Amino acid sequence: MPLLQEEYLQNISYDSVIFGFSGEKLKILVLEYHNMKTFALPGGFVKVNEPLDEAVKRGLSERTGLDEIYLEQFHTFGSMDRFSPAVMRKMLLEQGYDYEDHWFFGRFITVGYYALINYENVVPKPDELSDSIKWYDYDQLPKLMMDHAEIVEKALDHLRSNLDHKLLSFNLLPERFTMKELQQVYEAILGETQNRANFQRKMLSLNILERHEKLFLGGSHKAPFLYSFKK
Amino acid sequence: MPLLQEEYLQNISYDSVIFGFSGEKLKILVLEYHNMKTFALPGGFVKVNEPLDEAVKRGLSERTGLDEIYLEQFHTFGSMDRFSPAVMRKMLLEQGYDYEDHWFFGRFITVGYYALINYENVVPKPDELSDSIKWYDYDQLPKLMMDHAEIVEKALDHLRSNLDHKLLSFNLLPERFTMKELQQVYEAILGETQNRANFQRKMLSLNILERHEKLFLGGSHKAPFLYSFKK
DNA sequence: GCAAAAGTGTTTCCGGTACACCCATGA
């Protein structure tokens, strides 16, 4: 039997908004419960002897295989509308577990976390209750269950603020990258184009980049410098 | 018997950092469990049919008598060190309740909220487990239990950022106030003096203040304008 | 008239933005 009551804290869960990027668009990892046509953010529960942050890391690692990922907590959601015992019961039923009553049917206050990763490095794995997990373009998300759409919005708001400091922690780019690649990350996240000349100057003025040798790719134009983040 | 298990969500609590101000220093409301020499932030639990935000409002109202207070959630704390069943048991014992086992002894993940009020309008009331509740200067806080000192620090960080927008919501000042009073609020919260001339211009440029008639107090100097926040 | 507090003006500096120009490269 999965999800033994003694193993987990009651009434509390986490949901994670995993942003993915790989040179173009911003994407988000979404679980699907096929037979129920229900879409949800990857989430989970906290074990009784486990710090909250650890639980979220564990969940992210199980979905993506990635360790050492920078996760940021952004808000805790505790309204009454995040409560649908019938749906939860059906989820367990689909997996062959028929309970009259289960802690899983109760009300959950959920803590929202987000992360930002390079989705090309990842083969996502569904959890024990869902049938698939897929990347969706941020602007083409399916209808998400309960308040998960609100959770995504709030995550993106937080991601967008103070982006400069965060990109150091998210190791989204390869060790060395061009200024153009960095700009593409910004543009995907902020959802708007940046002025090339000013972007370059702004990044350099932040004093977080180290300049390395030039990168020759055989294009008929000047070769760009490579940069890395300072330690 | 207090704190019936069926009434409350398990493993989840809130703690509130109530900042008080009245013309001079920034203060914080702290509970004391006298016989235990233990100091803590006012907190509480969430009823099974109650939104998280409502629970915090209810708690604040019970401690201060104030309704309609603007509360802001800032972080959720879930590390393992916030867990001390022996202390909790002793707390109940002091009140005459002797339990071998009680949900109150369990581990709690706590959601942090803060508010900012005029402490002169308030006669704080202790909760059912504590013996007193008092205002302490922010820079002379007693040693707080568990991670409550960290909670206070993080609350102040959040309060300090984007202060301009928040002062509209916190109704800390009287309906009409002078620019000097407004500046004193800023200085107490930010912990640093502001240039008078520039402060005045900055506030006026925000376009959130309405100017009213002058205030004559009989001082041998120019009378200041009164201001109110625009609706 | 004088001190004290309030209000306004002036100057400087810096970060952001817009735009122009020059440089390196391979076809």
Next chain:
DNA sequence: TCATGGGTGTACCGGAAACACTTTTGC
């Protein structure tokens, strides 16, 4: 030599900061 993309220079604007000056008031 030309198109392309990369790097840097310049000019402008607005907000922040430092400081000076003027105004109003009661003694």
